Amino acid sequence: QKEVEQNSGPLSVPEGAIASLNCTYSDRGSQSFFWYRQYSGKSPELIMFIYSNGDKEDGRFTAQLNKASQYVSLLIRDSQPSDSATYLCAVGALRGTDKLIFGTGTRLQVFP
Amino acid sequence: DAGVIQSPRHEVTEMGQEVTLRCKPISGHNSLFWYRQTMMRGLELLIYFNNNVPIDDSGMPEDRFSAKMPNASFSTLKIQPSEPRDSAVYFCASLGYGRTEAFFGQGTRLTVV
Numbered sequence: 268q269k270e271v272e273q274n275s276g277p278l279s280v281p282e283g284a285i286a287s288l289n290c291t292y293s294d295r296g297s298q299s300f301f302w303y304r305q306y307s308g309k310s311p312e313l314i315m316f317i318y319s320n321g322d323k324e325d326g327r328f329t330a331q332l333n334k335a336s337q338y339v340s341l342l343i344r345d346s347q348p349s350d351s352a353t354y355l356c357a358v359g360a361l362r363g364t365d366k367l368i369f370g371t372g373t374r375l376q377v378f379p
Numbered sequence: 380d381a382g383v384i385q386s387p388r389h390e391v392t393e394m395g396q397e398v399t400l401r402c403k404p405i406s407g408h409n410s411l412f413w414y415r416q417t418m419m420r421g422l423e424l425l426i427y428f429n430n431n432v433p434i435d436d437s438g439m440p441e442d443r444f445s446a447k448m449p450n451a452s453f454s455t456l457k458i459q460p461s462e463p464r465d466s467a468v469y470f471c472a473s474l475g476y477g478r479t480e481a482f483f484g485q486g487t488r489l490t491v492v
Contacts, residue, residue: 299479310470310483311422355422365410365474366435367481371421 270294271358273370280377286343288373290356299359300332302341306352346377383484385471391490397459400487403452404473412481413446413456414470461491
């Protein structure tokens with residue numbers, strides 16, 4: 268079992284719809300959770316992070332964390348074609364370390 | 380700040396040759412990471428340093444790979460000898476103390492023929 272798993276996609280949604288991206292992780296001791304966006308040929312950039320169970324909202328983005336189910340999700344409201352990218356879920360392996368483990372990413376396509 | 384700077388941006392080399400990738404982290408950042416990205420395996424952590432000291436190198440694939448961080452402003456990742464399966468994009472990222480966001484460099488696309 269991979270440490271961080273994501274559906275590779277592509278996930279196709281129409282412009283204006285809600286895109287839902289999911290991620291599961293295997294290490295119950297994980298303390299921090301991140302969503303990175305990566306455009307084709309570019310480097311990853313941080314969108315959101317979440318540490319506690321529940322929802323965290325930032326603009327059109329909402330991160331959801333359920334530690335009991337070892338599940339993290341990212342919702343993108345009012346999806347735009349410019350949101351088309353690969354979304355990487357990353358998990359902080361242990362408290363007190365900076366080690367981040369990434370999933371393989373989900374490719375999102377938003378069509379007009 | 381110019382961000383994390385990696386060089387070269389592209390490298391094409393023949394199998395068996397030595398390859399050295401370079402990284403200059405953001406000034407003041409105390410953690411540095413080397414990642415490798417392929418379509419099949421995604422973004423894999425190879426090694427990370429904290430205050431110039433290697434903390435976890437469990438992701439380094441084999442003895443052909445080595446990494447150094449002689450000072451806070453420079454790190455290298457060396458592959459000797461290189462093999463075609465090493466072809467990938469290699470990213471360097473840095474993180475400031477107590478901060479959340481790790482910043483990535485633009486990556487080095489390595490092709491071993």
